Amino acid sequence: MAASTNTEVPQSNKPTEELASAVIRFAGDSGDGMQLAGTQFTDTSAIFGNDVATLPDFPAEIRAPAGTVAGVSGFQINFAASDIHTPGDEVNALIAMNPAAFKAHIDDVQQGGIIVVNEDEFTKINLRKAGYPEGYNPLDDEKYDNKYRITKVPITRLNEETLADTGMSAKDIGRCKNMFALGLIYWLYQRPIDTTVSYLEDYFGKKKKLPAVAEANVKTLKAGYFFGETTEMFPVRFHVARAPVAPGKYRKIGGNEATAMGLATAAQLASKTLVYCSYPITPASDVLHSLAAMRNFGVKTFQAEDEIAAMCAAIGVSFAGQLGVTGTSGPGLALKSEALNLALMMELPVVIINVQRGGPSTGLPTKTEQSDLLQALYGRNGDSPAVVIAAQSPGDCFNTAIEASRLAIKYMTPVIMLTDGYIGNGAEPWRIPNVEDLEPIEISHPVFDEKVEWHPYQRDENLSRPWAIPGTKGLQHRIGGLEKAHITGNVSYDFENHQFMTDLRRMKVEKVADSIPDLEVHGEASGDLLLVGWGGTYGSILTATDRAQAAGKKVSCIHLRHLNPMPKNLKSILGNFKQILVPELNTGQLRMILRGKFLVDARGLNKIAGKPFLVEEIEDAIKIVLNGELGDREYLTPRLHKVDINDQDIDLAKFGINAVRL
Amino acid sequence: MPEKELNVLKPKDFASDQDVRWCPGCGDYAILNQVRRICAKIGQTRENSVFISGIGCSSRFPYYMETYGMHSIHGRAPAFASGVKLANPGLDVWQVTGDGDGLSIGGNHLLHVLRRNFNIKIMLFNNRIYGLTKGQYSPTSEEGKKTKSSPMGAIDMPLSPLSVALAAEASFVARAVDVDKDLGEVLERAAKHEGSAFVEIYQDCNVFNHHAFKYATDKDSKEDHILRLEHGKPMIFGKDRDKGIWLDGNRKPRVVELGKGIQADDLLFHDEHDESLSFLLSRMTYPEFPEPMGVFYQIEDECYENLLQKQVDDAIEAKGKPDLQALFNSGDIFEVK
Ligand SMILES: Cc1ncc(C[n+]2csc(CCOP(=O)(O)OP(=O)(O)O)c2C)c(N)n1
Ligand code: SF4
Ligand SMILES: [Mg+2]
Numbered sequence: 001m002a003a004s005t006n007t008e009v010p011q012s013n014k015p016t017e018e019l020a021s022a023v024i025r026f027a028g029d030s031g032d033g034m035q036l037a038g039t040q041f042t043d044t045s046a047i048f049g050n051d052v053a054t055l056p057d058f059p060a061e062i063r064a065p066a067g068t069v070a071g072v073s074g075f076q077i078n079f080a081a082s083d084i085h086t087p088g089d090e091v092n093a094l095i096a097m098n099p100a101a102f103k104a105h106i107d108d109v110q111q112g113g114i115i116v117v118n119e120d121e122f123t124k125i126n127l128r129k130a131g132y133p134e135g136y137n138p139l140d141d142e143k144y145d146n147k148y149r150i151t152k153v154p155i156t157r158l159n160e161e162t163l164a165d166t167g168m169s170a171k172d173i174g175r176c177k178n179m180f181a182l183g184l185i186y187w188l189y190q191r192p193i194d195t196t197v198s199y200l201e202d203y204f205g206k207k208k209k210l211p212a213v214a215e216a217n218v219k220t221l222k223a224g225y226f227f228g229e230t231t232e233m234f235p236v237r238f239h240v241a242r243a244p245v246a247p248g249k250y251r252k253i254g255g256n257e258a259t260a261m262g263l264a265t266a267a268q269l270a271s272k273t274l275v276y277c278s279y280p281i282t283p284a285s286d287v288l289h290s291l292a293a294m295r296n297f298g299v300k301t302f303q304a305e306d307e308i309a310a311m312c313a314a315i316g317v318s319f320a321g322q323l324g325v326t327g328t329s330g331p332g333l334a335l336k337s338e339a340l341n342l343a344l345m346m347e348l349p350v351v352i353i354n355v356q357r358g359g360p361s362t363g364l365p366t367k368t369e370q371s372d373l374l375q376a377l378y379g380r381n382g383d384s385p386a387v388v389i390a391a392q393s394p395g396d397c398f399n400t401a402i403e404a405s406r407l408a409i410k411y412m413t414p415v416i417m418l419t420d421g422y423i424g425n426g427a428e429p430w431r432i433p434n435v436e437d438l439e440p441i442e443i444s445h446p447v448f449d450e451k452v453e454w455h456p457y458q459r460d461e462n463l464s465r466p467w468a469i470p471g472t473k474g475l476q477h478r479i480g481g482l483e484k485a486h487i488t489g490n491v492s493y494d495f496e497n498h499q500f501m502t503d504l505r506r507m508k509v510e511k512v513a514d515s516i517p518d519l520e521v522h523g524e525a526s527g528d529l530l531l532v533g534w535g536g537t538y539g540s541i542l543t544a545t546d547r548a549q550a551a552g553k554k555v556s557c558i559h560l561r562h563l564n565p566m567p568k569n570l571k572s573i574l575g576n577f578k579q580i581l582v583p584e585l586n587t588g589q590l591r592m593i594l595r596g597k598f599l600v601d602a603r604g605l606n607k608i609a610g611k612p613f614l615v616e617e618i619e620d621a622i623k624i625v626l627n628g629e630l631g632d633r634e635y636l637t638p639r640l641h642k643v644d645i646n647d648q649d650i651d652l653a654k655f656g657i658n659a660v661r662l
Numbered sequence: 663m664p665e666k667e668l669n670v671l672k673p674k675d676f677a678s679d680q681d682v683r684w685c686p687g688c689g690d691y692a693i694l695n696q697v698r699r700i701c702a703k704i705g706q707t708r709e710n711s712v713f714i715s716g717i718g719c720s721s722r723f724p725y726y727m728e729t730y731g732m733h734s735i736h737g738r739a740p741a742f743a744s745g746v747k748l749a750n751p752g753l754d755v756w757q758v759t760g761d762g763d764g765l766s767i768g769g770n771h772l773l774h775v776l777r778r779n780f781n782i783k784i785m786l787f788n789n790r791i792y793g794l795t796k797g798q799y800s801p802t803s804e805e806g807k808k809t810k811s812s813p814m815g816a817i818d819m820p821l822s823p824l825s826v827a828l829a830a831e832a833s834f835v836a837r838a839v840d841v842d843k844d845l846g847e848v849l850e851r852a853a854k855h856e857g858s859a860f861v862e863i864y865q866d867c868n869v870f871n872h873h874a875f876k877y878a879t880d881k882d883s884k885e886d887h888i889l890r891l892e893h894g895k896p897m898i899f900g901k902d903r904d905k906g907i908w909l910d911g912n913r914k915p916r917v918v919e920l921g922k923g924i925q926a927d928d929l930l931f932h933d934e935h936d937e938s939l940s941f942l943l944s945r946m947t948y949p950e951f952p953e954p955m956g957v958f959y960q961i962e963d964e965c966y967e968n969l970l971q972k973q974v975d976d977a978i979e980a981k982g983k984p985d986l987q988a989l990f991n992s993g994d995i996f997e998v999k
Binding site: 048249253 | 680708709710711712724727728730733738741742743744745746747748750752753970973974976980984986987989991992994995997998
């Protein structure tokens with residue numbers, strides 16, 4: 001397999017520029033097939049041997065008017081000859097299929113960056129739809145010409161000419177132009193085209209039974225490729241060598257897909273049937289889609305009538321002795337909270353996945369955020385300790401889903417697993433594990449023994465209660481949300497018992513810390529500054545820390561996978577650094593917890609802009625903190641991709657709000 | 663305790679060790695006794711039975727059954743019960759709900775459990791009041807009902823649980839009265855039905871809505887106010903069985919007296935498999951009509967949990983035994999040496 005896909009590109013007489021890494025972004029109307037172009041480029045690069053990280057960016061509205069900025073869909077890929085952890089800060093090359101895409105993304109392109117535009121679409125009407133002033137065309141604007149290397153390619157027309165004799169309708173021909181653009185970019189970055197050729201043949205030819213469409217797409221893909229070679233438009237080509245990654249078998253994996261596979265794997269490791277109960281919601285639906293396609297792995301999926309029902313059904317599944325899991329995004333987690341509390345009270349294992357998105361309320365469904373941490377930890381009535389863990393990258397969702405299931409079963413407790421839109425939709429190369437290397441999940445369901453006294457709320461050494469399942473003779477028992485008497489599990493209104501049971505539930509969850517590994521500090525064990533992160537910000541924090549260390553600064557970082565309980569050595573690590581900075585895509589939720597729990601003067605870098613951190617933003621913040629410029633300020637916020645200590649206060653007047661009475 | 667060798671259980675074997683705590687005179691007691699009796703009669707086992715309820719007086723039910731049980735949260739019992747069935751289609755699952763639990767907060771879930779046709783027996787204890795929260799009006803309280811939360815009379819239009827169940831594609835729909843002799847038979851038929859069985863039970867809340875169903879329980883007059891449905895039989899009722907239901911030219915039901923020119927053969931005949939007839943029956947209310955009791959509707963249909971299991975089995979048959987390594991290896995693989 002590797003041999004055929006690593007075909008070297010044909011000989012070319014154009015000079016090649018060698019790059020350590022490149023960030024390219026495909027952007028076009030949501031109907032332009034940019035996600036497909038992007039995922040194909042990612043697959044090809046991963047198979048080629050680069051390390052890759054991606055950032056798909058969907059329009060918020062499914063049917064935003066064509067040609068408008070609201071309807072622009074983008075896909076960013078960072079591919080490198082070394083280990084990378086983020087989709088990249090600045091875009092090195094932008095492929096803009098229409099004026100709206102140009103307008104929406106041009107500011108993210110580095111100075112001197114490459115821009116390939118489909119000039120055919122820069123018509124009067126489309127410029128107007130993109131919201132440009134009458135009579136203005138950015139392609140004629142010198143300011144862009146001076147700043148970027150813009151190449152205008154008549155992609156629409158070239159694609160039409162390529163496919164003129166196929167007999168396809170004009171509309172169908174138009175839909176192939178993303179492949180022309182992709183072919184051209186393959187040429188520009190010296191990527192082999194055969195992965196995409198076989199994808200097109202499989203998908204359109206075999207799966208959709210449209211061989212003519214497959215053929216047309218392949219034809220225009222090749223035409224785009226050869227256009228790059230023959231035309232004089234591009235003076236150089238680029239090359240990004242393979243990354244020296246650990247030996248082994250790899251594939252590309254997306255976060256939501258990894259979550260799904262992790263859950264299916266956990267069920268097998270536990271010899272259980274996975275029943276995944278969910279209600280569709282962006283960006284979590286893909287977990288449901290992936291699992292729905294895994295019936296042949298014994299996986300059952302249940303599309304419930306709402307998130308509440310999905311949560312309840314998952315609990316019913318666990319009560320009956322299988323692995324019950326539900327998945328959702330922020331607003332759905334809010335709906336699940338009452339039932340989640342019941343699982344906590346009944347002490348049943350259940351896994352709740354929250355692929356976080358921008359909030360509050362409906363918020364920004366297609367954008368990423370980490371603002372459900374407090375909801376996961378505390379968003380329920382009563383004293384309600386749940387185990388909360390978070391995945392840090394797309395591939396890591398696999399391990400995290402297994403760990404969530406393992407902890408839920410071992411401690412008979414609900415476990416909330418947090419991911420987010422960024423890692424859920426993102427992808428990276430994934431070293432394929434060996435099934436035999438994965439540790440089985442031990443379960444022992446009690447059976448009736450006349451000589452042994454048995455009670456549903458007796459405890460084992462983990463403070464965990466027995467998982468007795470219906471169908472087991474002699475162990476009939478009733479559970480519910482009313483307070484339970486210790487041991488017997490009967491309803492109890494006794495106040496001392498309630499104090500005891502509340503303490504017990506808390507201690508049980510604290511005991512989970514026995515099963516979680518110590519945190520490892522990335523960098524020196526002590527120093528001037530410790531960055532503390534959790535979840536999907538892992539890549540950017542790590543990269544920023546590496547860069548600071550390379551510049552000789554005494555900066556280290558830790559990344560929390562376990563948010564409740566936290567690793568036992570966290571406290572001592574925090575004590576070894578002069579300053580603590582917590583970068584989060586929220587207004588400071590982990591920061592608040594660290595301050596409250598450990599009485600440390602943690603400061604924040606807080607971004608709530610629907611996008612992941614740029615490495616540069618974290619670097620800026622590190623500089624400000626190390627320079628002692630922070631003063632009493634508790635947190636910093638990036639504004640327009642920069643963190644500037646002098647640009648922190650919101651100037652309401654700038655937004656036309658002049659008089660505010662406080 | 664495990665079952666005896668002979669495995670013949672008595673109703674009392676289905677009684678748990680918990681004291682029953684409903685108010686004296688509450689209709690729930692009668693229902694509990696009937697359910698225990700039917701479980702024993704049809705040979706259901708304790709370990710294979712699961713009773714799931716929501717919240718309300720009625721929802722205390724599972725505590726009193728020596729089976730597996732879950733006293734869940736308000737309104738959501740259908741979803742928990744569905745989950746149990748998804749995990750283990752072989753269990754005998756019963757759901758207990760109230761008029762508030764099942765039709766107000768849990769109305770949505772009720773629709774969906776019925777249309778999916780999970781093999782679950784649903785008993786809705788309709789006392790036309792919120793009992794546990796001490797007497798507010800419910801979705802089945804009559805218009806104008808004065809309660810603590812409706813001192814000037816409820817202005818909500820009540821709904822008919824059976825019409826809702828029928829509209830939600832239930833495959834078995836029936837009604838009975840807590841203290842009536844026919845309750846046992848209705849429950850037995852529900853228990854034997856393969857699919858979701860919905861049984862509305864008129865239940866007297868002795869404390870907050872006493873005598874709400876007096877017309878249907880009063881020894882002397884009840885036979886004039888209820889219509890006992892029998893499949894394939896003409897709809898005759900009355901203490902002296904001298905009245906019947908007749909369809910007029912506009913297909914409207916009418917109460918007629920037998921004899922005076924109308925014979926039993928002219929009356930409406932009950933057909934449990936006739937959807938529109940069952941709906942028509944669900945709209946007949948006291949005092950204009952005698953209220954029908956018994957099985958309104960029953961059809962055979964595939965159960966959700968079996969269909970899902972079949973998809974799993976078919977997929978495994980088509981694609982071979984689950985092989986995780988093959989799953990990991992799906993997609994484009996590349997090897998780094
Ligand atoms: C989420 C939630 N909301 C409200 C309540 C309060 N509550 C408990 S039972 C009930 C109504 C019960 O009425 P019904 O279902 O008719 O049962 P009954 O007590 O009459 O048997 C209400 C409102 C609750 N327990 N949970
Ligand atoms: S309040 Fe009414 S429904 Fe509740 S137990 Fe008492 S009599 Fe029964
Ligand atoms: Mg009630």
